Amino acid sequence: MSYLVLSNGTVFEGKRIGAPIDRIGELVFTTGMEGYLETLTDPSYYGQIVTQTFPLIGNYGVIEEDFEGSSALFGYIVRELCDTPSNFRSAYPLGDYLVARGIPGLCGVDTREIVRITREEGVMNAMICDEIPQDLSAVRAFTVKDAVDSVTENRKEFWPAEGPERCRVAMIDYGAKHNIIRSLQKRSCSVTVWPARTAAETILASDPDGVMLSNGPGDPKENTACIAELKKLIGQKPLFGICLGHQLTALALGGDTVKLKYGHRGGNQPVRDLAAERTYITSQNHGYAVVAASLKGVGVESYRNANDGSCEGMDYPDLNCFTVQFHPEAASGPRDTALLFDRFVERMTNKHA
Numbered sequence: 001m002s003y004l005v006l007s008n009g010t011v012f013e014g015k016r017i018g019a020p021i022d023r024i025g026e027l028v029f030t031t032g033m034e035g036y037l038e039t040l041t042d043p044s045y046y047g048q049i050v051t052q053t054f055p056l057i058g059n060y061g062v063i064e065e066d067f068e069g070s071s072a073l074f075g076y077i078v079r080e081l082c083d084t085p086s087n088f089r090s091a092y093p094l095g096d097y098l099v100a101r102g103i104p105g106l107c108g109v110d111t112r113e114i115v116r117i118t119r120e121e122g123v124m125n126a127m128i129c130d131e132i133p134q135d136l137s138a139v140r141a142f143t144v145k146d147a148v149d150s151v152t153e154n155r156k157e158f159w160p161a162e163g164p165e166r167c168r169v170a171m172i173d174y175g176a177k178h179n180i181i182r183s184l185q186k187r188s189c190s191v192t193v194w195p196a197r198t199a200a201e202t203i204l205a206s207d208p209d210g211v212m213l214s215n216g217p218g219d220p221k222e223n224t225a226c227i228a229e230l231k232k233l234i235g236q237k238p239l240f241g242i243c244l245g246h247q248l249t250a251l252a253l254g255g256d257t258v259k260l261k262y263g264h265r266g267g268n269q270p271v272r273d274l275a276a277e278r279t280y281i282t283s284q285n286h287g288y289a290v291v292a293a294s295l296k297g298v299g300v301e302s303y304r305n306a307n308d309g310s311c312e313g314m315d316y317p318d319l320n321c322f323t324v325q326f327h328p329e330a331a332s333g334p335r336d337t338a339l340l341f342d343r344f345v346e347r348m349t350n351k352h353a
Contacts, residue, residue: 003132004049004077004106007125007140010117011132014106017081018098024142025049025074027126028287029115031266035332036094040076040103041067043151043175044243044285046217047144049075049126051114053266058082061090062097068177068331072151072217075128076105077114104128122261123287147218148226148244151175152196159191167348170194170208170237174216174226174244179329183341184212189348197225200232210238210348213245215327220247220257220288227252234319238347240340241323243286249323250314256294260310263287264325267333270306271313271326279306282326283333289325290314320347 004012006027029051030039036057039050050073057078062085076098083093098105106128118124125142127133152173159181161167166188171181174196181191191212194203203211211233230252233239241249247257264284271282280303292301292311303313303324313324322344328337 002106002128002130004109004114005127005129005132005136005139006117007136008117008121009136012106012109012114014109016105016130017078017095017107018076018105019102021102021104022127022129023049023074023104024125024127024139026142026144027051027114027118027124028263028265029053029118030285031268032332033267035267037063037066038068038331040071040073040097041069042177042285043069043072044215044217046072046147046151046175048073049077049128051077051111052079053111053115055079055111056082058094059085060087061085062092062094063087063089064091065089066331068179069175070151071101071103072175073103076103077109077111078105078107079109079111081107118262123263144218145222148174148196148216148223151217153193154195156195157193159185159193161188161190162186163188165190167209167345168192169210169212169348170203170206171212171214172196172198172203172245174214174223174248176214176216177327177329179331180212180214180242183329183338187341187345189345196223198229200229203233204236208237210240210344212344213239213241213249213323215243215245215285217244219259220244220251223248234316234321237320238344239319239321240344241321242327242329243325246314246323246325247288247290249321250290250295253295253298253316255298256291257288258291259288264305267330269326272304272306274302274304280336281334282337283330284326286325
């Protein structure tokens with residue numbers, strides 16, 4: 001047997017899956033009932049051990065066409081792993097994927113109890129191991145560092161528009177999900193993806209019609225170099241930020257961010273549109289939130305989480321910029337807010353109006 005050892009001393013016994021290595025990470029949970037492939041390939045999970053709340057994982061196998069990026073998580077915890085998938089698109093079982101990508105994990109553990117502890121005590125560190133350590137100081141001392149630098153592409157990439165090109169988008173990759181690119185391509189946008197630390201002058205020299213800021217992992221305040229470049233970019237072109245892009249924009253404009261007790265991860269987060277007085281169901285994956293009050297006089301809060309009241313979106317009318325914490329490109333997940341991409345395209349096409 002192997003173990004999941006929490007930094008508070010709680011131990012869960014389970015069966016090894018994935019890579020036969022010990023690993024420390026930040027323990028989080030996601031409530032998605034489907035989309036485990038998208039979770040496993042979302043770079044925003046860098047440094048984290050992810051617990052799936054849905055009890056059966058792996059039933060439709062591995063479908064590489066659905067990947068969102070490269071695996072960056074540090075561990076994977078499930079109640080039951082299906083090793084006999086049934087789906088005509090499946091290429092191989094999920095367990096094989098975990099081994100090939102070097103991801104350690106456990107199955108046969110009480111995931112409900114893990115989530116209960118996390119919700120009550122907050123996000124904490126944990127270790128997947130074969131022997132219970134006597135000293136937990138290394139587990140408690142772990143922090144997620146250099147997250148964006150670990151997942152961003154290290155070279156520029158170009159993705160053509162579907163059909164005649166309507167707009168040219170420069171996307172800064174902080175750990176981008178591929179479906180952001182696909183969502184823009186479907187709207188006749190070509191997308192040039194730039195590494196996270198690209199200078200603002202280099203991006204502006206390419207003369208894009210708009211700038212897209214992607215999602216990504218880690219503490220937003222760690223990315224001081226990226227924030228410095230954003231200060232030069234904001235207001236120069238129509239700008240749309242998602243998740244980490246939302247947080248970095250706030251910091252670049254003098255706002256603040258805070259770490260949530262256990263974050264929002266899953267496909268069922270209710271978000272209130274404060275202008276339209278309606279609620280959307282959204283997909284999310286983040287552990288930090290923007291403090292809307294810190295941007296008073298700079299921006300206007302546009303969306304708010306209906307559960308905990310945290311900021312889910314900001315508009316900056318004087319800067320032709322808007323950002324959201326949730327994922328309008330969600331795959332898998334609700335598509336209720338995909339209209340935000342249409343809004344971005346409209347702003348780019350009206351830039352000379």
